[in-house]
Amino acid sequence: MDLQTLTYIVVGITFALYIGIAFWARAGTTGEFYAAGRGIHPVANGMATAADWMSAASFISMAGLIAFNGYGASVFLMGWTGGYVLLALLLAPYLRKFGKFTVPEFIGDRYYSQTARIVAVICLILASITYVIGQMKGIGVAFSRFLETDYDTGLYIGMGIVFIYAVLGGMKGITYTQIAQYCVLIFAYTVPAIFISMNITGNPVPQLGLGSEMADGSGTYMLDKLDQVINDLGFNEYTTQVMGSKLNMFVYTLSLMIGTAGLPHVIIRFFTVPKVKDARSSAGWALVFIAILYTTAPAVGSMARLNLMNTIQVGEVGVAEGNLAYADRPQWFKNWEKTGLLQYEDKNGDGRIQYYNDKNADFNKKAAEWGWKGNEMTKVDRDIMVLANPEIANLPNWVVALVVAGGLAAALSTAAGLLLAISSSISHDLLKGVFVKDISEKNELMAGRIAMAGAIALAGYFGLHPPDFAAGTVAIAFGLAASSIFPALMMGIFNKRVNRSGAIWGMVSGIGVTMLYVFQHKGIMFIPGTAFLGDMDPNWFLGISPNAFGAIGAVVNFAVAITVSKLTAPPPEHIQHLVEDIRVPKGAAAATEH
């Protein structure tokens, strides 16, 4: 059977599964719509959280980032997992004890202020909307590349699927589909990884393959071999290359960790478990399911890079026959050339492919002696590493089809979680909390569904017409969440003295500093040409990249909030009791009677 038919069948089966679950898990009350009736088992919630969390970026882009950044990409591996430690130890159990439905609701109650609640809603929507655009684009791209539909058609199909299960089922429908989506995506990720690890190192466990010897009997370790192969072509050594500087890596990792813990669509997943105890263990289970993919990714990235280099540099460097003749290129190479994500230009006209680092001055001298006239792989899109991996390793077509279904599952599950966070902050925080306080349960549920449909339409619109700021957005979402939401939540629990003014000024200045830094280097709202300080390393504050600045924003938030609180009156007594109450698990069952 040809690849396209097979892909249609595999993707079709998974979509039918998601729709089936949607009809089975319809929501009847606001409690079910916002928090799945608080009846989700901690292991099941852990699995749903993992799918909620791992987006198209984790599934498709991360291994590519690792392949081309080597050690430097460790910031993503540590940053996107270490945040769960913060979430489990500092936020999840207490927010579950608080027992409400949304993140802004906690901020509004704890800081006894509608203003604080509205500021939190704005921060939430800014972070979530930027994030969801990326998912929508991922869905459109996956459809257009593998199912050969238009990008637009793919996007409409994706929106339709999310519409069915998110509008009908709310959190309840989303939870059960996310569990199914986790199973699809983790299977799709690990199967090719196992095959490739077997091929290269003979070890079927990718985590161990990373530290194993090559299977060719040379006795060389896989990573040493990779270092040597790319060093021979002038690239930076894989295992030691840093991202920017070590200070930048430190701050970047911290931003991603704090941002992870502050992202509302992840936090609200912990409102769905029955008890405080379950919130603690559920965070652990979430990380178990995430770690399966995250500890596999370094093997996938390094081995994909080695495969790619070996495909092109077939023999000794500097000898003409050492480079692959363009006419002999494998089928996967041709397939990806058609998409434009892989591009070749025969600069020296020898009909062979020279792929090397032409920005390395020393190496360029040697290359010139061999008659090389620049790197001829003019484009190697890092996103193709995971998608092309099964083809590069000659795996059967059903594995390729599975990877497509896995990528779609990752994008759909994250989009649904984000859309719920957005729609509940509109129907519950703005409508019921501020504008129509006496709204009935039935009408609030209807409002939730309408807000969800509106959020899907908005996300779809931005997916079709990506605004300028969509390019660098997912990384920015972490900075926004890190600098605004996380500090407000943590201080709300751990510092009784922080009051209304402190929290509001903290959030505003934290997110303000972060956005200012991003805008001054990336352009106002990312519009090209409006950056008033250049987007280049020498202009960065201490060499910290804009994507990594959220941690600095968070520090500003903490400092401002604590200083302002010290200078103003302490929170009223009933708030201090509220904090004392959320610090102990006892009485959580009562809190669900909302």
Added chain:
Amino acid sequence: MSKAELYWKANVRLVSILLTVWFVVSYLFGIILVEQMNTIKIGGVGLGFWFAQQGSIYTFLVLIYIYAKRMNALDVEYDVHED
């Protein structure tokens, strides 16, 4: 000091210890001391590189496991557990 205050103190102490380990494995072993750590090899991987791409994640899992287990025990010890 009241029972609730003692419980909170024990909680903060536990969290501080666990977060110290969290910092050491990721920021110290994985970033700050990575060159020194890399002189030690396990299999074909330098220890610093291993902590940055594998070891820190495994440690995070252990930290959450210990936290959940210890907190559940503290809840019972200070009689603040859920019914």
